[in-house]
Amino acid sequence: MQQFSGLTSAEVQARVQQGLKNTEPRPLTKSTGQIIAENVFTLFNLINVVLAIMVFTTGSYKNMLFILIATVNTLIGIFQELRSKHQVDKMALLSHSPVTVIRNGASQSIAPADVVQGDTLQVTLGDQFPVDGTVLATEELEVDESQITGEADPISKQVGDPVTSGSFVVSGNALIQVTKVGSATFVNSLTAKIKPTQQNNSQLLRLINRIIKILTIIIVPLGSILLVSRFLHGVGYSEAILGTVAAMMGMIPEGLVLLSSVTLAVSAYHLARQHVLVRDLASIETLARVDTICLDKTGTLTxxxxxxxxxxxxxxxxxxxxxxxxxxxxxxxxxxxxxxxxxxxxxxxxxxxxxxxxxxxxxxxxxxxxxxxxxxxxxxxxxxxxxxxxxxxxxxxxxxxxxxxxxxxxxxxxxxxxxxxxxxxxxxxxxxxxxxRPDAATTLEYLRNQGVTAKVISGDDPTTVAQIAKETKIPGWNQSVDMSQVGDDADYQELVAEHTVFGRVKPAQKERLIKALQANGHTVAMTGDGVNDILALRQSNCGIAMASGNESTKSIADFVLMNSNFSALINVLKEGRRVINNIDSIASLYLIKTMFSVMLSVLFLFLAKSYPFEPIQLTPINSLMVGIPSFLLALAPAFHPIRDRFIAGITGISLPSALTVVINILVIDGIGSWLHWQQLQLSTLSVLVTGFVCWQALILVSRPLNPYKTAIIAGSITLFLITFVVFRHFFGFASLFSWPLGVIGVVLILLINPLFLGLQRVVHWVTTTVSALWRNRRPAE
Known part of the structure; x- marks a missing residue:
C-alpha cells in the first residue's frame, strides 16, 4: 500500500488553533448538577420547606415530621437518575477506543478527540471510524455501515470513496484522510438535532403534578387567609400556625407523589436485576401505555x-x-x-x-x-x-x-x-x-396479545425485512414498503396506517414515520441500536436501545437492554402496568385528605375555633391508613391492560369519603361545644373517625380481596388503634377509655358506612346530571 507521511506536528498544532480538532460527542445525559437541581428545586419541595420553617418557629419540632416525605421523594429521584447516568456514561467510556494516525511519517496511537482535520488514519479489521474521511489507499477495504444505513451487507471502498463516522471495518485495511471532525461529522450532526432532555411522558405523574399545581394556587391564598382568620378570632400563635400548616399539608397529596416515586423505583430495581437499565422512572409508565412498537431489524429482531x-x-x-x-x-x-x-x-x-x-x-x-x-x-x-x-x-x-x-x-x-x-x-x-433472536417471536406474540401492534422500520432491503417479519409472525409482513421509492410529499399518516413493514428507510424517514403514528393517536415505542435510529428513538414516546448498540443511541434511550435481551420488554411492560393499575386504583385514598382539608379550611375561616388537627396528628392517618397499606397494595400483581380509573376513583370514593369526614368533624365540633370539650378531645375524636373513613376507603380500593390484601387491611386498623393506646402522648391524643368520648366515637364509627353510601349516591347523581347537561349543551354551541 502506498506510503503517506501524514501531518507534521506543526501542522497538527495549527489545525488545533484553527478549531479543526475533533471533539467528544456532547453528552446526551444530564450533568450531576442538573439532576440534583431538577429534583431539589421543585414547587413541591418549596411548599414543604416554607411550612417546615413556620412550624419551626413554634418550637413544636415533632410536627415537622412531614418534611421527611419530601426529602425521601427527592433522594429517590436523584439516586435513580444518577445511577442511570453512571451506567450510560460507563458504557460510553468503554467504547472510546484509541485510533492510529500517521504523523511525521510514523504511526502513533491517540484518543479520537485528538484527531484533527487532514490527519491520516490507519484502519484495519474491527476499527470504527470516529470521523468522516476519504480513502487514500486501500487493500480490500470493506466497511459495515449498518449503524448508519441499516444495510447489513459490507460495502467495498476504493481510493477516493468517502467513509462515514460510526461505521466499522469488516475486512482489509486502509489509509483514510480526515475530512470532517467535531460537530461536522455525520454522527455528531445527527446528535446535534437531539435535545439533551425529553419532556416527561408520564400521564399519571403529569396528572398528579397538575393537581399539585392547581392546589398550590388554592393553598397559598387560602392558607394565608386561614392564618389571618385564626389570629383575628383570638387563636394563639402556636395553635394558629400548627392548624394552618396541618390544613395546608392536608391539601397536598404528598404521599401520592412519594408512592409513585417509590413504586417506580422498586420497579426500576426489579428491572435492573433482569439486566434492564431504566434511565427515567416515568418511562416505565410510558412503555406500559404503548400501543405501537416500532422495531429495527438489525440488532433488534436479529x-x-x-x-x-x-x-x-x-x-x-x-x-x-x-x-x-x-x-x-x-x-x-x-x-x-x-x-x-x-x-x-x-x-x-x-x-x-x-x-x-x-x-x-x-x-x-x-x-x-x-x-x-x-x-x-x-x-x-x-x-x-x-x-x-x-x-x-x-x-x-x-x-x-x-x-x-x-x-x-x-x-x-x-x-x-x-x-x-x-x-x-x-x-x-x-x-x-x-x-x-430466539425470543423475538414469543415476545412479539405476548405484546400482540396485550394490544400492542408491531411495525418494522429498517434500512435494509424490504424483501429481507419482510421475510424476518414473516418468521417472527408479524401480521401484515407481506405488505412491505420500499421507502427509497417514497417521495417527501407522501402522506406518512396514511402510509403507517396501511402498512407494517418498511425497508430502505433513511434516518429522517424513520423520524417522520414515528411522528405520523403519533399524529394518528398512537403511543409509540421505538427499538434500535444504530446511529440511524437516533432521531426516531428521540421522537418516540419511549426509546429502547440494545447494549450492543452505538453509544449515542444508548445515551438517549429511556431503556437499555443490558444483555440485548429482547424478551426483557415483557418484564418492563408488566412492571409498568403493575405500578399504574395499582396507583390508579389507590390514588383516591390520598385525595380524600386533600378534599376534606380544602373543605375544612374554607369552613374554619368563619369559625372562631382551632383547626381540628395538628400536623403530627395526621401522621397515623397518612402512614397507617393510607401510606403503608397503599405501598403494599402497589406491589401486588396487576398485569392487565390499563383501565385509567383515576377520575372514577375520585367521584366514587374520594369525594364521598371527604364529605363524610367533614360532616363528622362538624358533628364532633357541635358535640364538643355541648359537652364543653377541650381541643385535645376534639382532635382525638376527629382523628379516630377520619382514620376509620380512610380505612373504609382502603377496603373499597382493595377489592377483590385476597389473603394478602386482607392481611394489609387488618394490620392497618390494628396498628392505627394501637397508636391511641401506646403512643397517644406523642401524637397528642386523649384516652379513648373515658366517658363519654369512647362511646360517642363508637357510635360515629358505626354511622360512617350508611352516611358514606348516601353521599356516594348523591355525588353519583350530581356528576351524572352535570355530565348529561354538558353533553346536551355542546352540540348547541
Whole structure:
C-alpha cells in the first residue's frame, strides 16, 4: 500500500488553533448538577420547606415530621437518575477506543478527540471510524455501515470513496484522510438535532403534578387567609400556625407523589436485576401505555450475526457429505475474516484437504476460491459473479433470495486465477440467513396479545425485512414498503396506517414515520441500536436501545437492554402496568385528605375555633391508613391492560369519603361545644373517625380481596388503634377509655358506612346530571 507521511506536528498544532480538532460527542445525559437541581428545586419541595420553617418557629419540632416525605421523594429521584447516568456514561467510556494516525511519517496511537482535520488514519479489521474521511489507499477495504444505513451487507471502498463516522471495518485495511471532525461529522450532526432532555411522558405523574399545581394556587391564598382568620378570632400563635400548616399539608397529596416515586423505583430495581437499565422512572409508565412498537431489524429482531441455513445440492457429481468436506476445506483454507466466511467456518469445521492457489474474497470480485487438494479448483461467491446463470438458475436464485436468504454459489472451475474464473459448473447453492433472536417471536406474540401492534422500520432491503417479519409472525409482513421509492410529499399518516413493514428507510424517514403514528393517536415505542435510529428513538414516546448498540443511541434511550435481551420488554411492560393499575386504583385514598382539608379550611375561616388537627396528628392517618397499606397494595400483581380509573376513583370514593369526614368533624365540633370539650378531645375524636373513613376507603380500593390484601387491611386498623393506646402522648391524643368520648366515637364509627353510601349516591347523581347537561349543551354551541 502506498506510503503517506501524514501531518507534521506543526501542522497538527495549527489545525488545533484553527478549531479543526475533533471533539467528544456532547453528552446526551444530564450533568450531576442538573439532576440534583431538577429534583431539589421543585414547587413541591418549596411548599414543604416554607411550612417546615413556620412550624419551626413554634418550637413544636415533632410536627415537622412531614418534611421527611419530601426529602425521601427527592433522594429517590436523584439516586435513580444518577445511577442511570453512571451506567450510560460507563458504557460510553468503554467504547472510546484509541485510533492510529500517521504523523511525521510514523504511526502513533491517540484518543479520537485528538484527531484533527487532514490527519491520516490507519484502519484495519474491527476499527470504527470516529470521523468522516476519504480513502487514500486501500487493500480490500470493506466497511459495515449498518449503524448508519441499516444495510447489513459490507460495502467495498476504493481510493477516493468517502467513509462515514460510526461505521466499522469488516475486512482489509486502509489509509483514510480526515475530512470532517467535531460537530461536522455525520454522527455528531445527527446528535446535534437531539435535545439533551425529553419532556416527561408520564400521564399519571403529569396528572398528579397538575393537581399539585392547581392546589398550590388554592393553598397559598387560602392558607394565608386561614392564618389571618385564626389570629383575628383570638387563636394563639402556636395553635394558629400548627392548624394552618396541618390544613395546608392536608391539601397536598404528598404521599401520592412519594408512592409513585417509590413504586417506580422498586420497579426500576426489579428491572435492573433482569439486566434492564431504566434511565427515567416515568418511562416505565410510558412503555406500559404503548400501543405501537416500532422495531429495527438489525440488532433488534436479529442479533446482527449470520447463520448457515442449508446446502442445496445442484449436481449428482458429489454427495452432500463430499460437498461439505470441499466447503470445509475451502473456507478454512482461504481464511477470510468477513462475517459470511466466519459463519461457514463455524459450520463446516471438517477440512481434510489442503488448499493452494488461494484467491481471497474481494468485494470487487464478489468471490473467493482455491485448489482443494486433488479434487479440483473451486470458487464460492455471488451466483451472478461465478456463473453464467441459465434462466432456470436465475429464477431459483431469485426465489431463494425472496425467501430471505443470502444466496452463495459453490462452483468447480477449469481456470481459477486472481482475476480470472472460467469453465465454472454449479455444484451447490449455499443459503445463509440472519440470526433471529430466539425470543423475538414469543415476545412479539405476548405484546400482540396485550394490544400492542408491531411495525418494522429498517434500512435494509424490504424483501429481507419482510421475510424476518414473516418468521417472527408479524401480521401484515407481506405488505412491505420500499421507502427509497417514497417521495417527501407522501402522506406518512396514511402510509403507517396501511402498512407494517418498511425497508430502505433513511434516518429522517424513520423520524417522520414515528411522528405520523403519533399524529394518528398512537403511543409509540421505538427499538434500535444504530446511529440511524437516533432521531426516531428521540421522537418516540419511549426509546429502547440494545447494549450492543452505538453509544449515542444508548445515551438517549429511556431503556437499555443490558444483555440485548429482547424478551426483557415483557418484564418492563408488566412492571409498568403493575405500578399504574395499582396507583390508579389507590390514588383516591390520598385525595380524600386533600378534599376534606380544602373543605375544612374554607369552613374554619368563619369559625372562631382551632383547626381540628395538628400536623403530627395526621401522621397515623397518612402512614397507617393510607401510606403503608397503599405501598403494599402497589406491589401486588396487576398485569392487565390499563383501565385509567383515576377520575372514577375520585367521584366514587374520594369525594364521598371527604364529605363524610367533614360532616363528622362538624358533628364532633357541635358535640364538643355541648359537652364543653377541650381541643385535645376534639382532635382525638376527629382523628379516630377520619382514620376509620380512610380505612373504609382502603377496603373499597382493595377489592377483590385476597389473603394478602386482607392481611394489609387488618394490620392497618390494628396498628392505627394501637397508636391511641401506646403512643397517644406523642401524637397528642386523649384516652379513648373515658366517658363519654369512647362511646360517642363508637357510635360515629358505626354511622360512617350508611352516611358514606348516601353521599356516594348523591355525588353519583350530581356528576351524572352535570355530565348529561354538558353533553346536551355542546352540540348547541
Amino acid at each position: 442479533s446482527g450475526a449470520l447463520q448457515f441455513k442449508q446446502l442445496q445440492l445442484e449436481t449428482t457429481q458429489y454427495t452432500n457429505a463430499e460437498v461439505g468436506e470441499i466447503l470445509g476445506s475451502l473456507v478454512n483454507g482461504i481464511g477470510d475474516t468477513n462475517e459470511t466466511a466466519r459463519t461457514l467456518q463455524s459450520h463446516f469445521q471438517e477440512h481434510p484437504d489442503p488448499v493452494t492457489d488461494i484467491v481471497p474474497f474481494s468485494s470487487a470480485r464478489k468471490w473467493s476460491g482455491g485448489t482443494v487438494g486433488t479434487v479440483g479448483k473451486f470458487a464460492m461467491g455471488a451466483p451472478q459473479f461465478v456463473l453464467d446463470l441459465t434462466p432456470k438458475q436465475q429464477a431459483e436464485v431469485q426465489h431463494l433470495a425472496q425467501a430471505g436468504n443470502r444466496v452463495l454459489a459453490l462452483v468447480q472451475a477449469t481456470t481459477l486465477q486472481t482475476n480470472e474464473l472460467q469453465g465454472t459448473q454449479l455444484i451447490a447453492f449455499i443459503l445463509i440467513t440472519d440470526v433471529i
